Amino acid sequence: xxxxxxxxxxxxxxxxxxxxxxxxxxxxxxxxxxxxxxxxxxxxxxxxxxxxxxxxxxxxxxxxxxxxxxxxxxxxxxxxxxxxxxxxxxxxxxxxxxxxxxxxxxxxxxxxxxxxxxxxxxxxxxxxxxxxxxxxxxxxxxxxxxxxxxxxxxxxxxxxxxxxxxxxxxxxxxxxxxxxxxxxxxxxxxxxxxxxxxxxxxxxxxxxxxxxxxxxxxxxxxxx
Amino acid sequence: xxxxxxxxxxxxxxxxxxxxxxxxxxxxxxxxxxxxxxxxxxxxxxxxxxxxxxxxxxxxxxxxxxxxxxxxxxxxxxxxxxxxxxxxxxxxxxxxxxxxxxxxxxxxxxxxxxxxxxxxxxxxxxxxxxxxxxxxxxxxxxxxxxxxxxxxxxxxxxxxxxxxxxxxxxxxxxxxxxxxxxxxxxxxxxxxxxxxxxxxxxxxxxxxxxxxxxxxxxxxxxxxxxxxx
Numbered sequence: 001x002x003x004x005x006x007x008x009x010x011x012x013x014x015x016x017x018x019x020x021x022x023x024x025x026x027x028x029x030x031x032x033x034x035x036x037x038x039x040x041x042x043x044x045x046x047x048x049x050x051x052x053x054x055x056x057x058x059x060x061x062x063x064x065x066x067x068x069x070x071x072x073x074x075x076x077x078x079x080x081x082x083x084x085x086x087x088x089x090x091x092x093x094x095x096x097x098x099x100x101x102x103x104x105x106x107x108x109x110x111x112x113x114x115x116x117x118x119x120x121x122x123x124x125x126x127x128x129x130x131x132x133x134x135x136x137x138x139x140x141x142x143x144x145x146x147x148x149x150x151x152x153x154x155x156x157x158x159x160x161x162x163x164x165x166x167x168x169x170x171x172x173x174x175x176x177x178x179x180x181x182x183x184x185x186x187x188x189x190x191x192x193x194x195x196x197x198x199x200x201x202x203x204x205x206x207x208x209x210x211x212x213x214x215x216x217x218x219x220x221x222x223x224x
Numbered sequence: 225x226x227x228x229x230x231x232x233x234x235x236x237x238x239x240x241x242x243x244x245x246x247x248x249x250x251x252x253x254x255x256x257x258x259x260x261x262x263x264x265x266x267x268x269x270x271x272x273x274x275x276x277x278x279x280x281x282x283x284x285x286x287x288x289x290x291x292x293x294x295x296x297x298x299x300x301x302x303x304x305x306x307x308x309x310x311x312x313x314x315x316x317x318x319x320x321x322x323x324x325x326x327x328x329x330x331x332x333x334x335x336x337x338x339x340x341x342x343x344x345x346x347x348x349x350x351x352x353x354x355x356x357x358x359x360x361x362x363x364x365x366x367x368x369x370x371x372x373x374x375x376x377x378x379x380x381x382x383x384x385x386x387x388x389x390x391x392x393x394x395x396x397x398x399x400x401x402x403x404x405x406x407x408x409x410x411x412x413x414x415x416x417x418x419x420x421x422x423x424x425x426x427x428x429x430x431x432x433x434x435x436x437x438x439x440x441x442x443x444x445x446x447x448x449x450x451x452x453x
Contacts (some may be wrong), residue, residue, distance in 0.1 A: 047378070047381035048380055048381065051380065076227060076236065077236070078227050078233040078236055079228050081233055085236075088240060088244055092247065092248055094250070095251075099251055099254065099259070103255040105260070106259075106260065106266065107281075110374075164251075168381065196381040196427065
């Protein structure tokens with residue numbers, strides 16, 4: 001109780017409004033399932049769980065930091081070249097991520113290979129720069145960036161979970177479906193090779209969107 | 225100050241680009257030694273793995289000299305250099321562009337449990353980028369003892385599966401084909417020479433074909449040498 005009675009300043013670091021920046025993208029305004037952004041990478045790197053997790057962390061870094069940088073210089077950016085400026089910032093941050101991964105977590109960087117570079121093309125990042133960071137203070141932009149990255153990452157990890165489990169019978173590289181179940185060993189089970197192909201990611205995302213809308217009726221559009 | 229004037233726009237763009245360039249360039253320079261060390265260690269690790277030694281990357285550095293007894297540069301059947309560093313530093317990406325009879329290629333000789341093994345580096349093209357690997361032959365220069373593969377950006381779950389044990393373990397015990405001096409990577413069940421072929425990756429046909437071509441092309445440069453032993 002004592003913590004709640006503390007008087008908050010007009011706009012605390014974790015005020016309700018700021019908290020909403022983090023929690024909103026998680027559900028009501030999820031970048032993948034509601035805004036339908038960043039689908040391309042959701043298709044590409046969700047075959048296995050581990051790259052999906054590292055990808056989520058990388059996007060979190062790029063989006064959080066990028067939002068802060070853009071927000072810090074938002075009043076200096078000439079309007080006509082703002083998209084180019086945003087691109088330069090994303091590209092620079094992505095290269096930093098790539099180089100650091102290569103130097104210190106070499107194995108992970110090998111797993112992600114080209115997909116780290118493809119963070120640049122992730123529409124969520126440009127979308128948040130343009131829609132949020134250009135108009136808000138650095139702290140809010142940071143929260144917004146992290147929130148959206150988490151919203152993105154959660155979907156990525158859910159999709160990767162199902163694709164790896166059903167497609168390869170493993171999770172994080174560990175076999176979870178017992179070997180004796182497989183037809184090759186006299187069992188009844190076969191991995192669904194279809195799950196390894198990108199279109200299945202789309203179908204899994206579709207199912208997630210369906211489930212989410214069934215639960216969260218706010219998201220259902222009015223039928224005119 | 226008018227941030228939308230032409231002059232400001234040019235100035236801003238210039239400063240931003242120069243600033244970003246400086247940051248990235250210095251970061252790349254600073255991290256280069258770490259990255260280079262990783263690559264060298266990984267190469268040593270891969271060489272050791274091809275003779276069935278399961279070492280992690282940090283052990284590879286110390287284990288490498290214990291098992292690798294010779295590193296030679298081979299050209300058209302002759303040893304042209306016995307300098308270990310010269311052999312180790314040969315860039316296979318450049319080497320494979322030369323016709324196999326004039327190609328200078330490294331050969332690693334390893335000793336393990338009293339046996340002698342020849343380790344041959346491989347390099348070729350996959351679907352999205354380069355693929356590479358090491359293949360080790362027993363002392364007869366003909367029987368495959370082990371193989372490892374790596375790739376730059378093959379499709380995860382499909383072509384990228386060439387690095388898995390399921391694929392590489394097939395090579396052990398196979399014998400190089402007499403006529404073509406290679407191990408064929410074929411579609412599952414389509415092999416013609418059961419003693420010299422392995423199953424490719426289903427769904428990763430182009431990568432599998434790339435590995436097939438790579439093995440044939442790279443081994444050919446060693447054919448004159450290995451046939452003399």
